[in-house]
Amino acid sequence: MKEQFHRRDAIKRHPCFSEDAHGKYGRIHLPVAPICNISCNYCDRRFDCVNESRPGVSSRILTPKEALERTLIAVERQNISVVGVAGPGDPLANETTYEFFSLVRKNLPKINLCLSTNGLYLPEKLKILEELGVWTVTITVNAISVSVAEKIYSWIIYDGRLIKGKEAVEVLLRNQWKGIEELKKRGFYIKINSVLISGVNEIELELIAQRAKRLRVEAMNIIPLIPNGRMRYLKKPSYEQIDEIRQGCGKYIPQIRHCRQCRADAFGSLEEDRDIELELINSALAIDYCEIV
Secondary structure (H helix, E strand, O other), X not given: OHHHHHHHHHHOOOOOOOOOOOOOOEEEEOOOEOOOOEEEOOOXXXXXXXXXXOOOOOOOOOOHHHHHHHHHHHHHHOOEEEEEEOOEOOHHHXXXXXXXXXXXXXXXXXXXXXXXXXXXXXXXXXXXXXXXXXXXXXXXXXXOOHHHHHHHEEEEEEOOEEEEHHHHHHHHHHHHHHHHHHHHHOOOEEEEEEEEOOOXXXXXXXXXXXXXXXXXXXXXXXXXXXXXXXXXXXXXXXHHHHHHHHHHHOOOOOEOOOOOOOOOOOXXXXXXXXXHHHHHHOOOOOOOXXXXX
């Protein structure tokens, strides 16, 4: 009971979960997870620009030790309440994610840990997330039916196999919802991200919200498609369309409206888009944090 109270208190300081927190507290995303286990048709991680803010983008990949160094500097210099891994691949598909979180837990035992995932590996990674105390998780769920999911995903890698087509999305959808259900049983806080793809999945999002409500998910974040990859020719949804769908989904589950679709190496408050390497590392070269590990 005491632990649950601590978690409820801490979630109020999580800028990605709490609109009240997003202007008061900062987060840092560490790009330690380069490998991805699914192919989303709207994703293209080949290009990086410092002025481009979208999921999957990172200036470089960090080792767990390098990521810890940046985390310690950030926490010392900024009001950072959350340390997260959001890519540029899928965190659960990378052993470096768990290695990094272990280092953070050793050096910053009270900091909030968070990750964003497509959910494919959730059922098999529940135990290690519990052990590490990563109890805020965002899962990207873009479809609830196989027919729509087939338009969004090309393949998955699961059980050592490359799987395509209907079988691939059946496995993905099953694991996403099974993972969410098991996380809730264990007291995790969950946010569902859903990419709104006009002409593809808009009719699915309210169904996702309904199912999320039944599983007691805390929040839903509907984010507009940033045309990329195989979907680079699609039109980005209008603000009016996003707002209309949020209103419909909001009948079932609270809606996040302050998301900035952060890069995999974002840090600071959600209003900021700052360069980790420039602001943290170049200004702290004289500080040797490696000895702390």
